[in-house]
Each structure stands twice: as C-alpha cells, then as structure tokens.
Amino acid sequence: MIVVPVKEGENIERALKKFKRKFERTGIVKELRRRQQFDKPSVVRRFKKERAVYVQKLKEQED
Template sequence: MLIVPVKEGENIERSLKRYKQKFIKTGAKRQLNARKQFNKPSVTRRALVQKAQYVQRLRDAENN
C-alpha cells in the first residue's frame, strides 16, 4: 500500500502528483498490468528475445 503524507497547506494536486510518481516508480502499475492476463512463459521469453534483437539491430546500425 502506497502512503503519501500530505503536508499542511499543501495543494492536493501536488500530493496527487507525488502519489502518481511513487505509484510508477515502485512498479505497482507494471505489476497490475502483468496480472491482468496470464502470459505463458514461452510468450514472455519470445518477447524478451525480440526486444534484444531489436536493440542489437539498433546498435549495429549505429556502429555502421
């Protein structure tokens, strides 16, 4: 559970912005999205390999 202390006299928008940043930085959003639907391990692995291939192509293009 994320807790963001609100200082006295602080604008609610500012504290909401701090909450959103903390929500993103802790990985809670990524975890919620991952739990929405089950992905088979092979699909997850394939996505990682495809990402690695994409990054490698970018690095190769940059070197040439």
Template sequence: MIVVPVKEGENIEKALKKFKRKFEKTGVVKELRRRQAFSKPSVVRREELIHAAYVQQLHQNQE
C-alpha cells in the same frame, strides 16, 4: 502502504501528484495487468529476444 506527507498550506493537487508518482513507481498496476492474461513461457522468451535484438540494433546505430 504509500505515505505522502503533506505540508501545511500545500496544494492538494501537488500532494495527489506525489501520490500518483509513488504509486506508479511501485509497479502495482503493471503487475496487475501482467497477471490478468497468461502468456506461455515460450512467448515471453521470444518477446524478450526480439526486444534485446531491437535494443542492440539501436546501440549499434548510435556508434
């Protein structure tokens, strides 16, 4: 459960923004979207390899 302490006189929009930020950090929505569609382990592994190659290429270009 996410708790956002609101100080007296604090703007409700500011408190809502804090709540949204905390909620986003928990990763609930991201996990929900990931679970909505099944992806085969081989497809997940291939995507991880492609991403790793991309990141490695970015690091090599910076050096």
C-alpha cells in the same frame, strides 16, 4: 502502503502528483495487467528476445 507527506499550505494537486508517481514506480498496475492472462513461457522468451534486440539497436544508434 504508500505515504505521501503533505506540508502545510502545499497544493493538493502537487500531493496527488507525488502519489501517482510513487504508485507508478511500484509497478502494481503493470503486474496486475500481466497476470490477467497466461502467456506461455516460449512466448515470454520471444518477447524478451525482441525487446533485447530493440534496445540493442537503440544503443547502437545512440553511439
């Protein structure tokens, strides 16, 4: 359960922003979307490999 302590006099918008940030970090929404459909293991491996190549190119460009 996510708990966001709200100080007295603190803006509700700021508290909502904190809640949204904490909720996003938990990864619940990502997990739910991922589980909505089944991906074959070979497809998952292919996506992971493509992502690794992409990240490696970004790091090479950074250097």
